[in-house]
Amino acid sequence: MMRRRTTLLTGCTALALALGATACGGSGPVSAGGGDKALDGQTVTVAGVWSGSEQKNFQKVLDAFSEKTGAKTQFVSTGDNVSTVVGSKIEGGNAPDVVMVPQVGVLQQFAKKGWLKPLSPGTVKTVDADFAPVWKKYGSVDGTLYGLYFKAAHKSTVWYSPDALAQAGVKPPTTYAEMLKAGHTVSDSGLAAFSVAGQDGWTLTDWFENIYLSQAGPEKYDALAAHKLKWTDASVVKALTTLGKLFKDKQLIAGGQKEALNTDFPGSVEKVFGPKPEAGLVYEGDFVAGVAHDQFGKTIGTDANFFPFPAVDGGTAPVVSGGDAAVVLKDGKNAKAGMKLMEYLASPEAAAVWAKAGGFLSPNKKLDLASYGDDVTRATAKSLVEAGDSVRFDMSDQAPAAFGGTKGAGEWKLLQDFLRDPSDPKGTAAGLEAAAAKAYQD
Secondary structure: OOOOHHHOOOOHHHHHOOOOOOEEEOOOOOOOOOOOOOOOOOEEEEEEOOOHHHHHHHHHHHHHHHHHHOOEEEEEEOOOOHHHHHHHHHHOOOOOOEEEEOOHHHHHHHHHOOOEEOOOHHHHHHHHHHOOHHHHHHOEEOOEEOOEEEEEEEOOEEEEOHHHHHHHOOOOOOEHHHHHHHHHHHHHOOOEEEEOOOOOHHHHHHHHHHHHHHHHOHHHHHHHHOOOOOOOOHHHHHHHHHHHHHHOOOOOEOOHHHHHHOOOHHHHHHHHHOOOOOEEEEEOOOOHHHHHHHOOOOOEOOOEEEEEOOEOOOOOOOOEEEEEEEEEEOOOOOHHHHHHHHHHHOOHHHHHHHHHHOOOOOOOOOOOHHHOOOHHHHHHHHHHHHOHHHOEEOHHHHOOHHHHOOOOOHHHHHHHHHHHOOOOHHHHHHHHHHHHHHHHHO
16 A cells, blocks of 8 residues: 655655555664763654664664664654544553654644644754744644654656657756646657646646646635635636646647546556666656656656756646655653654754755755765755745545545546546536535534
8 A cells, every 4th residue: 555645755666565554673872973872761752654774774864863862763664644643642541652644634633632742842842943934834723733744745747758859859847837848859759748647646636736826826825725716616616627738639649548547646657767768758756766766767857857847837846745754742751752753853953864865855044965875856945945934734635535535436436437538527616615514524
């Protein structure tokens, strides 16, 4: 089972792994290095969805914390359903100290249930100084900061084969209209333009969100995300109409709509960067690079590159993000040490550990871009940080799971139906509104 896209950040060997609720022992205190060893003999338990290479790389961060403070660490992989696993651990008197939460909606749910401790004044001060205000907003509930965004995703990147574009004589476009025109040129040269992962409904929500943010603007995006604006609004119908032009153009989609609906996310990357390319471009987040590199041996920057999702209809180029926020549970056995871990995770020093290992982006403005291992990741990170307050968190991740995060239901299914038949944007908007109204009411 594949995890939600906010947690798929470049740790691509993890894509193929089943996620079990297994505990993995961390590193104990290390005698060398700096720090005052103030937490000597204490253990901090951290729960999160990560497994495979993501868990391995996060463990390097925890090991660095151990070296600095003397604390031992233990990481528990929760699998996809973080809220259920954490809830059962709290009920069983075995709550972790820190949880890495992959959705804004889940963070809000935890806070409203009274599970979370507000972050320390020191962490709040660091967040105010080193992160764009938008990250504080997404980590706060009713004005109190509970979540620190340690790891981010840049979900406004269009990945392409430089060979395919060179063969077609096409340069990376800067507007959506130019992108579709370039796609036709690529198609005329022998490859389909876009590989679309329609089997995974979440990729279709990401297509919609980028178009909507650019076309309708951030204020309407925020209103729609909070369901203060109805999905029947003319701006939604317009964005669906724009997306529908791509979906119904058989020249632009590899294998047409039917094949797109049978293509999952890793498969969509394979159609561009695998041994038998069928398309020149694939839209998804920065984590595409990891699949292209880990599974298909592509050198990022040479065999695989990206351009920013282009501006739509004269709007601003969108920057849609996802991310994992660290929170401290009230019921953790060592919440005080958990708070010390939060202070460490807020530092550029902690972010640099994973940045060096790869498969990671940080929203921390103070992290030196030289910490990243390649120019493409540096460019992605720079774009995310420079977007500042114009960054918008993945809209479906802000919604109740029944609408924005359930396979075969809500937004995922309705956009799959729209990919199958994009002829009625108004009807699709009405279906989305009916599903949203029920989910937000529940």
